[in-house]
Amino acid sequence: MKRALGIIGIFLAILVFSIFFAENFTTGINLMQLTNRTALYSVLALGAALVIVTGGIDLSIGSVVCLAGIMTPWLLIEHEWTPWQVIPTVLAMSAFIGLCHGLLITRLKLQPFLVTLCGLLLYRGIARWMTGDQSQGFMGEYGDVRAIALAKFSIPGLTDYRLPATVIPALVLAILIGLFLSRTVWGRWLLATGRNESAARYSGVPTAWLVTGSYVACSLLAGFGGMLFIFDIGSAQPSDFGNFYELYAIAAAVLGGCSLRGGEASVVGVLFGVATLRVLQNTITLAGYSSQIEFAVVGGVLLLGVAADELIRRYAARRLERAGAVAARA
């Protein structure tokens, strides 16, 4: 929780700025869309965080989003599968992708960066080839299934804001992953593996299985997220759907206090990291800045956040050392 305080502060500052300077920011429709997007990206960022905790990285998230997202309407509409066939198939495929990543990394000892970079190219290529690079959509059908992402719940007392349904899976996942990391033996082991894999191995932690598991979870969440995204937007192009999503997910996790060195994570921090990036993006659009500058702003904020975090950490370490020196002299 302490780790999340920094990002909560940044989030509040940007929020206040947006409320005052971005036109239409506080309208119900905008806030509704903002909550929805934050929830969707959270699913991806939570998965990214699980991998980052181990000291690894997954660059293939965006491409898995694309493959899973494109396959869903493709199987439903072009191949006329039923939703009860499609959803388990797509999720199983996503998990299998993660299993391949995990085994290549733990058994063959390939670098996570390399393995998932290849994944990034591979899955998008497959998605484009499979569909003939044609846009895939639900053609106005399957409204009942898409309601998983599109439904909105009224909140008593609020007239122009309704809660998007995507918040439910995002929150459930956040709570489960939070409990997993802080309360279960596996979570402890995963954090220890990220902190010092060798020491974890010498202590009897099955590090290879935990690391593999985290890649499975990450790809599974990316696939699940891809499905939610396509339910939400209805149709997408295989060539650009999910582009850069892995970077948003990683950026949010890092902003939220997950060290790329591994061993540190805060689920609350990740959620606020996602929210910060979403509000920032929203404000850039609403305040009338050219949306082309978005990447530059996101990059700048990320750099500032990470640099500030490092400086605070060093300051704390120095204070600790000084306190220790005083204690030693006493």
Place this chain on the structure above:
Amino acid sequence: MTSERPVLLRVRGVGRRYAGVTALAAIDVDVRGGEVLAIIGENGAGKSTLLKILSGVVQPSEGTLEVADARGALGGVELDGVRDATRAGIALVHQELNLAENLDVAGSIYLGREPSRFGFLDRARMRADARKWLARVGLEIDPGTLCGTLPIAQRQLVEIAKALSTESRVLILDEPTSSLTMRETDRLLEIMDELRRAGVAVVFVSHHLDEVMKIADRVIVLRDGRKTGELVRGEYDRAMIERLMVGRDIAASARREVAANAAVRLEIASLTSAHRRRRPVSFAVRAGEIVGLAGLVGAGRTEILEAIAGVTTHGGEVRLDGSALAGDASSRVRRGVAIVPEDRARNGLFLENPVAMNMSLAWIDRTSRARLVDQRAEPSLVSRMIARMQLRPPQPARRVQTLSGGNQQKTVIGRWLAVDPKVLLLDEPTRGVDVGARAEIHAEVRRLAEAGSAVVFASSELEEVLLLADRIIVMHDGAIAGELAAHEATEVAIMHLATGGAAHAHPTGTHA
């Protein structure tokens, strides 16, 4: 007599703290040209910290350094990095040799300051100059030889030649003989003597009192980061140095009796390490027995311990209570095999995490219910282990980073206490640990053995091997060179086997 020699480096009131832990305090030393100065002390006494300060690798937290200029006048300096020290004429030869194996000898000597002509490497001059420096250390090899092909002893001489080639007047050697054979050691001592005659100040650290007494003009003894004595040649004897090192006379340890009929707990048959070709090793350890693996650096002790623990893959068989141990470390831990690794920062500890997390990691799965961490059992078990290991300060929330070496080691050992290991493997159990903590660690290891654990430990310190082991297995070049019962073992007997001498009482090969 000594006072006539010029002081080249003067150290006054130097101290160093790491994260609040005092590693060195109030050190005064004069380093004189034409003199060999030995620095001795137990592990963790502050020897390497002092060397690092002298050679600019770390900066002192307090105190001053003065270096003599060309006319011999002393002036204060701040050695901020090795380059500063080199400029001041001070060179350090590391304990772990730092030569790039793919460079030739001349290239290694002139690495980073290669002579050049018109921007091109002047290889001819480099070789000619290298030959000159190699001659100074009595090494007659072609400067074009690849370093990787040289034996350790010659690599070390190349390092010394490299240090001399920077026009160093102060040569610092960190445990230069730790991986040398006896004959190589004698040769090195001769070279140190020649350098002394040439007016160089030679400073060296050693664990071997024999060498120290043979060559050193002066001896500085460190204990717990302080200088406990400075002795001049001819004015001291071995017992005096030992007393200064440990602050008391070294008492003979109380012998334990291992029941001869105790069951064999751990059995190793034709064990071979997978990543390095070694001769197969076999031995057995009874419940309650403490076996010490002695041998020189690189003799293969660590590889055996890591193979038993399943941290590395291996050939041959390891049996626990008669049934084969297979699989990786995590499955062997679950069967009761515990390992305390040599490099605790890298393989043992989570330095940024609290003591509690470091200790509980090995057994939280056993106290958990449905894989949920038992939030009540964990802290109470951790505090029991902290009390049993006499951890100071006894704070479960304290970050391991801020603990002293001895307490860090106690944290690693304490991790295994809660699970009553059937087999306890310790690699250099008290490296970098102060004398008091060492005794406590030894006591705890004996208690575990008495409770029925089979203990195997590796130690480079003969004193520790003699003190702790019931039976000593001496390794040489990856194989068992011989075996000694504790009551018949002496330092000389162990060293004889460890350096490749033939075993008399137990011929080589009986156990291999």
